[in-house]
Amino acid sequence: MSAERIYRLLLRAYPPAFRAEYGREMVLVFRDQCRDGDVRTLGFWVRVFWDVVRSAPALRAEAARTVEGIMKLAAMLTVLLGAFGLLGAVNEWGAASQHPGTYVLAVVLGVLASLLLLGSGIAILRRMRQVARLALVASLVCVVAARLAFPWMSIFLQLVGFVLPVGLLIALYGPRKSSTWGAASIVLLGLAVPQLCRAQALPLGRWTGSAGSMDQPAFYALTFDVTAVGDSVRIMLHPSTGDDYRLDTIRLSGDTLRFTLQLARALLPGDAPGGAHGARCMLLRQRDASYTGTCTGANGMPSTMRMVPPRVDPGSRHPKGAPAHRGTTPVLRRELLRDAPHGRAGCAPGFRGEWYSQGPQLARK
Amino acid sequence: VSRSLQKQPSPESFLPVPPATFHILLALADGDLHGYAIMQDVAQRSEGAVRLGPGTLYGALKRLLEARLVEESGERADREGADERRRYYRLTPLGLAVARAEARRLDAILRAARRKKLIGERPA
Numbered sequence: 224m225s226a227e228r229i230y231r232l233l234l235r236a237y238p239p240a241f242r243a244e245y246g247r248e249m250v251l252v253f254r255d256q257c258r259d260g261d262v263r264t265l266g267f268w269v270r271v272f273w274d275v276v277r278s279a280p281a282l283r284a285e286a287a288r289t290v291e292g293i294m295k296l297a298a299m300l301t302v303l304l305g306a307f308g309l310l311g312a313v314n315e316w317g318a319a320s321q322h323p324g325t326y327v328l329a330v331v332l333g334v335l336a337s338l339l340l341l342g343s344g345i346a347i348l349r350r351m352r353q354v355a356r357l358a359l360v361a362s363l364v365c366v367v368a369a370r371l372a373f374p375w376m377s378i379f380l381q382l383v384g385f386v387l388p389v390g391l392l393i394a395l396y397g398p399r400k401s402s403t404w405g406a407a408s409i410v411l412l413g414l415a416v417p418q419l420c421r422a423q424a425l426p427l428g429r430w431t432g433s434a435g436s437m438d439q440p441a442f443y444a445l446t447f448d449v450t451a452v453g454d455s456v457r458i459m460l461h462p463s464t465g466d467d468y469r470l471d472t473i474r475l476s477g478d479t480l481r482f483t484l485q486l487a488r489a490l491l492p493g494d495a496p497g498g499a500h501g502a503r504c505m506l507l508r509q510r511d512a513s514y515t516g517t518c519t520g521a522n523g524m525p526s527t528m529r530m531v532p533p534r535v536d537p538g539s540r541h542p543k544g545a546p547a548h549r550g551t552t553p554v555l556r557r558e559l560l561r562d563a564p565h566g567r568a569g570c571a572p573g574f575r576g577e578w579y580s581q582g583p584q585l586a587r588k
Numbered sequence: 589v590s591r592s593l594q595k596q597p598s599p600e601s602f603l604p605v606p607p608a609t610f611h612i613l614l615a616l617a618d619g620d621l622h623g624y625a626i627m628q629d630v631a632q633r634s635e636g637a638v639r640l641g642p643g644t645l646y647g648a649l650k651r652l653l654e655a656r657l658v659e660e661s662g663e664r665a666d667r668e669g670a671d672e673r674r675r676y677y678r679l680t681p682l683g684l685a686v687a688r689a690e691a692r693r694l695d696a697i698l699r700a701a702r703r704k705k706l707i708g709e710r711p712a
Contacts, residue, residue, distance in 0.1 A: 245646040249623075251624070252627065255624040256642075270641060275641075278641070278643030282650075
């Protein structure tokens with residue numbers, strides 16, 4: 224084997240990009256060294272090997288730190304997350320007790336988004352940047368559609384679904400400094416974000432539900448009117464009998480819905496509200512899109528509550544049972560209650576038998 | 589934004605320059621050189637104390653090119669009738685400024701060492 228052939232083999236220790244750029248020059252320099260030195264001596268080869276051992280690892284480490292290296296790592300992560308998304312969709316499907324239309328659509332879109340994410344990762348690894356870009360944009364569109372169809376997506380899925388493709392798209396467009404497509408993708412993201420924020424709100428309309436003690440969780444039927452008031456949401460709780468409640472300090476964070484119950488009617492001086500007034504509730508989103516959890520009354524008594532969102536008619540933006548107006552105001556509800564027969568309200572036990580104890584007072588007013 | 593309008597880093601931000609890199613800058617201070625000529629220049633100037641191998645040389649040149657301290661000045665044969673064309677390199681104005689700044693830094697260290705009588709007086 225000739226000295227140059229050995230040196231060409233040694234050059235494989237260097238990163239491919241470095242070899243492509245400087246390999247020919249290095250071989251020329253090695254030829255010069257062979258011409259001016261004695262290639263048959265051990266010292267010559269010790270210097271050659273030492274040079275490779277000293278410089279190749281540093282250049283490899285530098286190459287791993289470059290954007291391409293980062294992109295390769297990100298692509299591997301994308302492939303893993305895509306596969307993880309597919310597994311998650313299968314698990315989600317198997318664990319769900321019901322499969323309403325929007326849920327099926329969201330799962331199908333999620334599977335499609337995961338496949339596209341997986342494909343984009345492979346495309347990046349194979350240096351097919353244009354294919355990767357298209358797959359990422361398509362994946363992003365699928366995730367946005369899934370999010371709009373089914374607003375109860377977990378924070379982790381949202382991060383993977385939105386942030387990862389956007390980050391990769393920016394990275395892929397980065398080298399092109401003034402890329403029209405890069406600018407377009409940022410504009411697209413800007414347009415998508417308000418839609419996503421809107422989708423995070425609870426579905427408007429007439430919700431149903433139940434409440435009860437820990438032993439009998441669905442003892443009372445409830446209805447909720449979820450209405451939009453400006454940028455916020457107002458929720459009124461209407462028990463089948465008794466006083467209405469207003470859901471106060473509503474916090475929807477991921478899958479957790481927190482609120483405090485406040486009597487809808489005005490409290491008169493000396494009026495002891497009792498009932499569920501002041502109860503703090505924390506409900507968790509279930510796989511069938513309902514919210515189930517517990518409320519802790521002002522007296523520390525626990526009780527259960529379930530909220531079931533309205534079904535959305537295909538092709539309609541308004542849920543079934545949504546009120547024609549923008550929600551019932553406390554004043555309007557009071558008017559309605561004044562006219563309604565409340566004879567049974569005072570007798571009806573609420574949460575732990577106390578919920579509706581103030582009903583007759585309202586009816587008497 | 590054109591490259592010329594980009595803010596140029598100060599020469600001091602590159603200090604201290606690694607010894608092998610400084611030797612390359614010194615070699616290129618005389619004019620354009622190709623890779624092997626740089627190696628020979630360094631070996632002669634250091635009286636054989638510093639011997640750059642091809643890996644060390646081109647690794648350093650790659651970093652110098654990325655830092656815009658050195659630029660390629662074209663590809664040509666190093667002598668009449670030679671078959672292989674070689675890439676030549678030259679200092680950029682920034683590279684020259686960095687070489688000067690490093691020389692001043694080393695000179696200051698040398699003067700300090702002389703004041704401490706760690707080394708002899710400057711030879712005439």
